[in-house]
Amino acid sequence: MVKRIRLFFLFLIVFSSCEQWVMPQDPGSGAVEVFDQLWEDVYARYSFFDHKNLDWEQIREEYRPEVNAEMGQLELYELLADMLFELRDGHVNLSTGFNRSRNWEWYQEFPVNYDENLIEESYLGKDYWISGPLQHQMLDDILYVNYRSFAQSISESNLQIVVERARRSRGVIIDVRNNGGGNLSNASLLASAFAEEEMVYARQRIKSGPGTGDFGSWEDMKISPREDGTYLGPVVVLTNRRSYSATTFFAQMMKVLPNAITLGDQTGGGGGTPVFGELTNGWTYRFSATQTIDLEDRQLEDGVLADLRVDLSELAVSRGEDNLIATAIAVIRSNN
């Protein structure tokens, strides 16, 4: 019996210590290891190498020689941030606690086309309605709705008020200029209030392997009419280059509706849903891992083009007018 008990404990010790065999130690946290982890993960999961004609191996050859075991955290951060900047993607960030890298060129090099003070002074005024994140005001017989971030959730009751006011108007202007995105479900909910029937507005595919062209199949993205009531009159959506990510998706949803158009500048893009990752030194990052195309196979990453291209006029602003809103009002009136 003693022999069997000894044998059992021998097995137990052997099996209990097999954790190292099942799960080897985490990768190292030195500068070289951290660089390699980030470079490899981006190479394996980033979705726009082919679309943007980026040679990630070439980028490695450029940056890898600058990494050494002695470099400080700040130096390493700057090197990795510069490398990620090459992706030209607003959904790419490296977060370190002391700084967050980003590429905001998707709007910085383009006209702003939006003046928040002008909106408040000349259009929202002092008695505008606030329904959750939706700020709305009647401009004579047209409802103007301003939504500044899709990260702020819309409730059904918020939306119901907007729909009821829209029904008493000749048309609706939805201003999502400078809306940098947020939660796609808020975009779908808002668009559902203006849809008559279920419609495919885009198609999306997700990375499915380490090759730059490894993707799953294209899947339809749809909007459905809101069950508690919709407004099917004319709708104009105002966009600019700072309309990004979920706002780009919202613009595309509205663009396919027969009763809606987009007006202003094209959106900034952000058509890839970001996936997250972590490095062994404690830093985290994200980058796009999907592709989304419109019904004409155009990448939403490049932005959604405005149906009616209009820039904000300095002359109009100087006389206290937003000429995009003025044009939207004219479009709605011409439809009635």
Added chain:
Amino acid sequence: MQAYSQSSGSLFLSTGIQDFTSRDQGFSPQKYSGIRSMSTAIFQLHKPQKTELFQFDFAYGPLENRIGNSMNAMTIGFLTYTYYHKRKTGEKNLHWGWSNQNLFNIRSHNGFSNYSLRYDYFTSLGPSVRYIMPLQWKGQHFEWHTLSHLQVVGFQVKSGYIGANPDGYSGENTTIGNFFESMEPFIIGKDWNFGLTSSFYWELPSENKLGVNYRLDVSGLQGSQPVASFGNALLLVLKVKLW
């Protein structure tokens, strides 16, 4: 009636803690570890030449990696054992048989805004062995049970390269269609699942038993994003004789 009288049924209820480590390459190359709560219920049907055990497992708890990021990990398992043996019992014995493992793991990462949920499931068959050794000490009856299983062949479904949905999953397919599109084989050598359970029981005057149970669970599923886990658990067990 005769068959009924020749069989016996018992229920093992146990609860305790599990030191659990998991690595899902779909989330991170880093290990996540933590202490989870774990509970198990086993129904044992003992017949003259065969013993069957039906085991339900549940474990849940937070895991953390070395840089402080966390996830919540839940495991639900259903494991059956079938052992074949001679008629006589009540003495030390080695029993051989087979087992069927059904294991579902789901992980929710607390630091990722998108693609924060991943899971894996497999069902498999493999050999199993148990050793039972009754003991007596100062007039008290004790029993030492040890059993282990090694899974050999089956199939698995697990989260895909990026998101929670398995590779091959499509919103346009039916549920059954998706299940078959997403299914991959579980084959020993490529995939692993091994378990060892050792319990020490003290027999109460009521014929029920109290015991402590040590349990080791090891799993590894390969694929585009490999998943591995390793758990050590210590549980308190109450064995209730049903008939």
